[in-house]
Amino acid sequence: MNESATGDLGSRERRRRETYAALTTHARTLTADRGLNGFTIEELCEEVGVSRRTFFNYFATKEDAVLGAKSADPIEPFAAGFLASGPAAAVDGSGSVPPVALKDALLELFIEAFATLDIPRADVHDFMRAMHAEPALMRRMADSARHRQRALAELICQREGLEADDPYGELVALLVSHLGMASFQQFIGHDGFCSADPGPEASESDDEARTRLAAILTSNFSHASRLFGA
Structure with missing residues (x-):
């Protein structure tokens, strides 16, 4: 694997980790402030700046996002x-x-x-x-x-x-x-x-x-x- 490909993989992994962290952090804050029923997945995605489809690439539910759940x-x-x-x-x-x-x-x-x-x-x-x-x-x-x-x-x-x-x-x-x-x-x-x-x-x-x-x-x-x- 050349250096460019390795760098691309590193960048993608960093973005993946950043998105994961942002979703869990905002899900926890919103849940602490409003409860699970006090916000929607769409509101969470808007807070983070990602699409609903991106959310479901990481988590199946809001509960999973709060827990940082891995399957x-x-x-x-x-x-x-x-x-x-x-x-x-x-x-x-x-x-x-x-x-x-x-x-x-x-x-x-x-x-x-x-x-x-x-x-x-x-x-x-x-x-x-x-x-x-x-x-x-x-x-x-x-x-x-x-x-x-x-x-x-x-x-x-x-x-x-x-x-x-x-x-x-x-x-x-x-x-x-x-x-x-x-x-x-x-x-x-x-x-x-x-x-x-x-x-x-x-x-x-x-x-x-x-x-x-x-x-x-x-x-x-x-x-x-x-x-x-x-």
Whole structure:
């Protein structure tokens, strides 16, 4: 690929990210101020300066725009590598020998998955105002988290060579899901839920932010290891 083509791809990706960010930011502000029923998709598009068709290239509903919802599970693209590092794959000769410890593989999985997220550092305040304005959004977010936690539990059981409904997978998935959420809250700053000031972290580059988030995840996972004497 020549430099011009690479530059065009970079420009398109930047525009995509800018449009995505503008739609989520304005959807959150409008929801916080008026509620979900207080504005139309057309009004949101006018605020952002895009067409209705462009909106539906990113989101299916206003709710999705507020949540910044992605249809794909962020862990799914890394599932194959996670499975290949486990004891089940080592037994059949398709994975790592020796296998990677589960706690280390989970940490790497979360770091990889979190690195793909569009992290709403600057508009956390409006995001949380929107959640409080529309409790249904909070319930939907919780339902999505439970679905992904269940998928992670099944993935853990598959990696460890266990039955899909083994309670061990559920317990580990519950623990690391809470670790991930706690790490994310620590990343954005707990005061960010109540403060209109996004803090100095809002000026971080994406690479700096992801490096800091990876460090927080690593630290919190190490504390969990100490809990079990590992």
